Amino acid sequence: MGSIVGHVETAESGTTVVVVTWRGAGHLTDCLDALAAQDRPHRTLVVDNAADDATARLLAAHPSAPRVLRLPRNTGYAGAMSAALAEVTTPRMAWLNDDAAPGPGWLAALEDALDAAPLAAAASARLTRPDGSVQSTGVRLTADGHGADLTEPTPDVFGFCGGAALLRTDALRAVGGVPASYFCYYEDTDTAWRLRLAGWDVVSVEKAQVTHLHGASTNPGSPLFHRWNERNRLLTLLRCAPGPVAARELAKFAVLTAVLPLRGKPEAANFRLGLRAGVLAAVAARLPATLLARAAITRRSTLGRGAVWEAWAGN
Structure with missing residues (x-):
């Protein structure tokens, strides 16, 4: 406290x-x-x-x-x-x-x-x-x-x-x-x-x-920024998005991470193998609590996840 x-x-x-x-x-x-x-x-x-x-x-x-x-x-x-x-x-x-x-x-x-x-x-x-x-x-x-x-x-x-x-x-x-x-x-x-x-x-x-000023307390574009950003995006999808969408995006992130060694050394911090592997590990560690939170969000919702996704995603 x-x-x-x-x-x-x-x-x-x-x-x-x-x-x-x-x-x-x-x-x-x-x-x-x-x-x-x-x-x-x-x-x-x-x-x-x-x-x-x-x-x-x-x-x-x-x-x-x-x-x-x-x-x-x-x-x-x-x-x-x-x-x-x-x-x-x-x-x-x-x-x-x-x-x-x-x-x-x-x-x-x-x-x-x-x-x-x-x-x-x-x-x-x-x-x-x-x-x-x-x-x-x-x-x-x-x-x-x-x-x-x-x-x-x-x-x-x-x-x-x-x-x-x-x-x-x-x-x-x-x-x-x-x-x-x-x-x-x-x-x-x-x-x-x-x-x-x-x-x-x-x-x-x-x-x-x-x-x-933007970024006075953090450094946008830094490895730490990308670690938080990527982790929290995936957690938000697992909490709020339709199940198939969350599974698709998590799988895309994991597959791209797996093939990164074949693509040479990336320049962008968010495509570095170690960073992305750390993100996946963090998401996996939080998965049980995240799924419990998803269930609680479902109980509080009055609209379906699919309806919100269709209305706003990509629009």
Whole structure:
């Protein structure tokens, strides 16, 4: 369990914005300043993933006096969001990366979008890089089960980008919360998929503008990034996709891994034999728990896995 610093939260209308940080002292101030400038009242909860830099001092000194949940070890983005969910008492919970700086109307735009869409459980913001290029307006589901960022404005999205999104707290809890064991990557796609199976919609909100450094705490493209990404994609398929689809994609991954020695030394990290073998070993070790989770997801679902797949995969 972690330790709580700050005021005691009581149940009320509104939103708790959850910011997960780990060694975020170099960029966290911009995030907190941007939250303090929001034109909609909210609570801020910062989950400190056992940072060993100046993060704790920065949080204690920041004028917005955010509530802080300090964890005894680094549990990644997924683990921290899962821990935060247990502390949230507001009807809405926002997910926000610590290297993201939302515009002053960000939260209001997301709240208004959910108010206008009672069948939606999540609203995804528009994330742009510092150079102005669009990183994400939401997440689509590819034909082979990848969660991929959309970069064009569209109200219909399969899922939300976990870097800046707003969720209905009760809906999130009802579908099983956040997959804490993922550590990071695919926790948003998995959550959106379970919401879809439970009959909820997800919307994209163009007016909810966020500037995102992207990768300030992790290194996209690194071997560790690919290990988490590939493992969690396969686990998400085993949890949420139709059985034949999950089996097909797992078999494709295993077969390609087996023939890699015949193809010479790959340049891309995600095609290295050792990395992929480690992914398969991790998935195999988690298979019993994953199948139990799949059964629980089935019990909570109101739509069939096939119906959701046909509606969204590759579209």
